[in-house]
Amino acid sequence: MDTAVAEEETPQAPATEAFEPTIVAFVCNWCTYTAADLAGTSRLVQRPNVRLVRMMCTGMVDPKYVIKALLGGADAVLISGCHPGDCHYINGNYKARRRVKLLNDILDQFGIDRRRLKLTWVGASEGNEFAETVNDLIEEIRELGPIETRDMMVL
Amino acid sequence: MANRIGVYVCHCGTNIAGKVDCSEVARYAGGLRDVVVSRDYQFMCSDPGQDLIVEDIRSLGLNRVVVASCSPRLHEKTFQKACARAGLNPYMMQHTCIREHCSWVTKDPEEATRKAEHIVAAAVRRVARHQELFSREVGVLPDVMVVGAGIAGIQAALDIAKSGHMVHLIEKGPSIGGHMAQFDKTFPTLDCAACISTPKMVAVSQEPNIHLMTYSEVTEVDGFVGNYKVTVRRKPRYVREDICTGCGTCLEKCPTKVISEFEEGIGMRKAIYRNSPQSVPNTPVIDAEHCLKLTKDKCGACEKFCPTGAIDYTQTESSVTLEVGSIVLATGYDTMDPSPIREYGYGRFDNVYTALQFERLNNAVGPTGGKILLKDGTPPESVAIIHCVGSRDANYHQYCSRVCCMYALKYDHLIKDKVGHSVPIYNFYMDMRCFGKGYEEFYERVQGEGVTFIRGRPAEVLEEDGKLVVVAEDTLLGEIVRVPVDMVILCTAMEPRKDTAEVARVFGVSRSQDGFLLEEHPKLGPVSTATDGVFLAGTCQGPKDIPDAVAHASGGAAQALALAAKGTVSISPTTSYINPDICVGCKVCIDLCAYSAIEFDERRQVSVVNEAMCKGCGSCAGYCPSGAAQIKHFNETQVFNELEGLLMPVKPPAPAPEKIEPQTARRPAAEVVPEEAAPEEAMPESAEPAEAEV
Numbered sequence: 001m002d003t004a005v006a007e008e009e010t011p012q013a014p015a016t017e018a019f020e021p022t023i024v025a026f027v028c029n030w031c032t033y034t035a036a037d038l039a040g041t042s043r044l045v046q047r048p049n050v051r052l053v054r055m056m057c058t059g060m061v062d063p064k065y066v067i068k069a070l071l072g073g074a075d076a077v078l079i080s081g082c083h084p085g086d087c088h089y090i091n092g093n094y095k096a097r098r099r100v101k102l103l104n105d106i107l108d109q110f111g112i113d114r115r116r117l118k119l120t121w122v123g124a125s126e127g128n129e130f131a132e133t134v135n136d137l138i139e140e141i142r143e144l145g146p147i148e149t150r151d152m153m154v155l
Numbered sequence: 156m157a158n159r160i161g162v163y164v165c166h167c168g169t170n171i172a173g174k175v176d177c178s179e180v181a182r183y184a185g186g187l188r189d190v191v192v193s194r195d196y197q198f199m200c201s202d203p204g205q206d207l208i209v210e211d212i213r214s215l216g217l218n219r220v221v222v223a224s225c226s227p228r229l230h231e232k233t234f235q236k237a238c239a240r241a242g243l244n245p246y247m248m249q250h251t252c253i254r255e256h257c258s259w260v261t262k263d264p265e266e267a268t269r270k271a272e273h274i275v276a277a278a279v280r281r282v283a284r285h286q287e288l289f290s291r292e293v294g295v296l297p298d299v300m301v302v303g304a305g306i307a308g309i310q311a312a313l314d315i316a317k318s319g320h321m322v323h324l325i326e327k328g329p330s331i332g333g334h335m336a337q338f339d340k341t342f343p344t345l346d347c348a349a350c351i352s353t354p355k356m357v358a359v360s361q362e363p364n365i366h367l368m369t370y371s372e373v374t375e376v377d378g379f380v381g382n383y384k385v386t387v388r389r390k391p392r393y394v395r396e397d398i399c400t401g402c403g404t405c406l407e408k409c410p411t412k413v414i415s416e417f418e419e420g421i422g423m424r425k426a427i428y429r430n431s432p433q434s435v436p437n438t439p440v441i442d443a444e445h446c447l448k449l450t451k452d453k454c455g456a457c458e459k460f461c462p463t464g465a466i467d468y469t470q471t472e473s474s475v476t477l478e479v480g481s482i483v484l485a486t487g488y489d490t491m492d493p494s495p496i497r498e499y500g501y502g503r504f505d506n507v508y509t510a511l512q513f514e515r516l517n518n519a520v521g522p523t524g525g526k527i528l529l530k531d532g533t534p535p536e537s538v539a540i541i542h543c544v545g546s547r548d549a550n551y552h553q554y555c556s557r558v559c560c561m562y563a564l565k566y567d568h569l570i571k572d573k574v575g576h577s578v579p580i581y582n583f584y585m586d587m588r589c590f591g592k593g594y595e596e597f598y599e600r601v602q603g604e605g606v607t608f609i610r611g612r613p614a615e616v617l618e619e620d621g622k623l624v625v626v627a628e629d630t631l632l633g634e635i636v637r638v639p640v641d642m643v644i645l646c647t648a649m650e651p652r653k654d655t656a657e658v659a660r661v662f663g664v665s666r667s668q669d670g671f672l673l674e675e676h677p678k679l680g681p682v683s684t685a686t687d688g689v690f691l692a693g694t695c696q697g698p699k700d701i702p703d704a705v706a707h708a709s710g711g712a713a714q715a716l717a718l719a720a721k722g723t724v725s726i727s728p729t730t731s732y733i734n735p736d737i738c739v740g741c742k743v744c745i746d747l748c749a750y751s752a753i754e755f756d757e758r759r760q761v762s763v764v765n766e767a768m769c770k771g772c773g774s775c776a777g778y779c780p781s782g783a784a785q786i787k788h789f790n791e792t793q794v795f796n797e798l799e800g801l802l803m804p805v806k807p808p809a810p811a812p813e814k815i816e817p818q819t820a821r822r823p824a825a826e827v828v829p830e831e832a833a834p835e836e837a838m839p840e841s842a843e844p845a846e847a848e849v
Contacts, residue, residue, distance in 0.1 A: 022802065024801060024802070029228075030665065030685055031665070033226075033228070034228065034665075036255065037228060037252075037255045037256075039260060040226070040254065040255025040256055040259040040260050041255060041259070043259050043260065044260060045261070045262050046261070048257075048261045048263075048266040048267065048269065051270070051273055051274065051277070051801045052256055053277075053797055053798065053801065054227070055789060055794075056729070056772060056789060057772045057773055057774075059772050059773055059774045060772065060773020060774070060777045060786055060789060062778075062794075064791070065794055065795075065798065068795055068798055069802070072798055072799060073802035074802060085660065086659075086660070086665065088663060088685070089749060089770060090749040090772075091749055092749070092773070092774055095747065095774050095777065095778070096777075099777065099778075124665045124667075125665070125666070125667045125668035125673065126668070131260070
């Protein structure tokens with residue numbers, strides 16, 4: 001792993017301003033990524049804090065990715081895919097749901113607030129929903145502040 | 156070989172460059188590890204833009220490419236092909252999006268530029284770990300399935316059949332023809348609907364390349380593009396199609412009368428019925444819910460009187476499996492039930508009709524034999540037509556149903572023609588949308604016939620002294636009007652079929668916000684879906700009039716044919732791979748796989764992926780406790796690298812424009828941009844792509 005990554009947190013936050021969280025979003029190609037495209041085409045303004053990682057399905061989001069993101073400098077992780085029953089791969093999103101449930105317990109053990117891992121369903125046509133989800137999450141994490149235990153973690 | 160990465164930042168005209176400082180991003184990217192060249196250009200997707208990549212791959216020996224432009228859903232293939240042209244494996248390219256997810260949604264240019272830098276850094280990090288992948292070619296089965304036999308399904312099936320390919324045409328109802336079979340005339344030419352649609356319906360039944368299955372539904376779709384296995388459930392007709400001559404004796408003898416769906420509830424049918432004498436196939440069906448023989452074991456009249464002995468009460472549901480290369484969905488629309496709009500009185504007042512009911516009143520084989528009559532059997536002396544009922548209405552459907560203005564004009568004309576020119580007709584409209592060929596001319600013609608147009612959505616329909624009264628604001632006069640009439644026609648919205656959710660699930664397609672089936676791209680992919688080999692035709696995609704539905708259907712047919720004619724299709728290599736050196740044989744992935752694509756190799760005690768069946772969803776990779784299962788092109792190292800890039804600190808630009816050491820400092824000293832890059836500059840046009848600053 002590149003050491004440069006883990007050291008610095010929220011580098012773009014200007015000193016004068018309030019804390020600006022960095023959020024990594026794992027989104028599925030078929031629903032939420034499409035919704036994010038739609039939000040873009042509809043010019044729905046979002047804070048720049050969310051950075052997307054395109055996955056083919058939320059079912060392929062390995063818990064390691066979430067932990068890697070949180071340890072690597074993200075203040076929160078969003079996982080978002082198709083609505084239950086709509087999964088392009090039959091049931092990948094259900095698998096993601098179980099993993100997030102279990103991952104929450106693991107995060108507790110890392111001393112990471114479970115609000116920092118959010119799972120949502122945003123369908124391909126829900127551009128508004130995507131922009132709102134992103135903006136709401138940023139707001140929530142901004143209030144939560146940076147991860148308290150980051151400097152204490154040894155991994 | 157060491158990585159030699161080229162980064163290309165697109166301006167997309169001003170779409171990206173209007174917010175993101177593209178040359179600044181390119182400069183930043185030039186300082187990233189292993190980046191050999193980094194350019195920005197006005198339109199990367201254009202010919203000269205792609206040539207930039209091709210040239211650089213050849214002359215600078217790039218072995219990895221990053222393109223930062225629009226969404227990969229739009230142009231990933233374009234740039235993959237450009238790489239392939241230059242001899243680079245297309246999977247050595249990473250297309251990343253700085254338009255939809257960055258320039259278009261970020262307010263502040265400074266922030267947008269920083270975000271773009273993060274995105275590009277992630278792509279550069281990720282592409283460094285890309286591996287060469289090779290698509291597989293698989294055969295495409297020659298047969299095509301069309302689901303739904305309304306006018307769109309019929310058109311698609313006929314087009315495909317004409318090419319010599321076999322078509323399985325599946326229809327849920329007892330007869331084909333769809334809603335068009337319910338109409339009497341069509342706008343704006345006033346052709347009789349039956350005169351243009353029944354010959355097509357007959358052509359379907361006579362076409363040897365069409366295998367028509369009515370009263371049937373698709374229950375399951377398995378497989379992938381080119382190789383679908385479709386299970387069709389056939390409901391029992393209780394009438395043998397092979398023997399029945401369609402003489403109609405059974406219809407006369409059946410004693411049970413029920414309300415007819417085809418007549419939109421204003422006519423009756425028997426328990427054994429067909430939609431109309433022109434139905435295709437002409438074989439009736441027995442409605443098991445109402446037939447006395449089937450429910451109470453009484454009657455049996457139809458069997459007694461059938462001259463050919465075609466009635467068979469013992470028929471049961473059966474199912475068949477068909478193998479097809481592609482599927483065209485033409486499942487159509489429903490018209491909205493206006494009962495929830497209480498204020499318009501539908502269902503409360505006798506003479507408030509929906510548009511489809513009015514179509515049946517006009518139809519020569521409808522309940523009134525084509526006469527426009529009130530419920531009491533007299534012709535109306537005045538009529539109100541209310542447009543946009545349930546359409547363009549935040550409470551019901553926001554979209555415009557596209558056909559109502561025109562059929563309302565058709566009704567105006569038909570009423571004048573059939574009942575008499577003295578009958579006053581009031582159209583309550585919001586806007587007149589007469590956009591098609593000959594439509595505006597038809598509007599003018601109807602205006603000339605003395606029809607009244609009142610702009611304003613009516614507030615309510617009342618009953619006063621045996622008359623219906625439409626209360627509305629005439630928004631052009633700014634006055635409240637109360638118009639007494641005998642008959643009110645509601646132009647009800649076209650809406651997605653009730654079972655659209657089920658259809659979407661079975662065929663693995665998405666739905667758009669309005670509930671219709673979702674096309675791949677609203678402008679450039681209106682007939683394909685996100686599922687390869689599944690195409691859309693007609694109103695299942697959104698409201699359409701007949702010409703549009705037919706054109707759309709021919710488009711769907713052409714796409715299905717293109718697949719069938721080529722005979723092969725290349726399958727994405729981004730499947731799962733289980734590393735036998737790491738796999739511990741826990742078998743968890745086998746149960747997780749929704750496609751049964753993983754088997755266990757008893758001899759080696761490891762799980763093995765069957766790539767032909769794997770769709771690359773990553774269920775196995777997301778879980779595998781030992782990390783043996785990985786999705787090609789989305790493997791752990793690639794995602795980890797992308798994350799590192801995404802979270803890498805991006806320094807705000809130094810106040811002085813020349814200060815760019817932070818970037819250069821990060822570069823390994825050995826890798827320097829070859830000087831040949833400069834003469835390369837001889838660019839077409841005046842657009843000067845900024846060269847990587849080193």
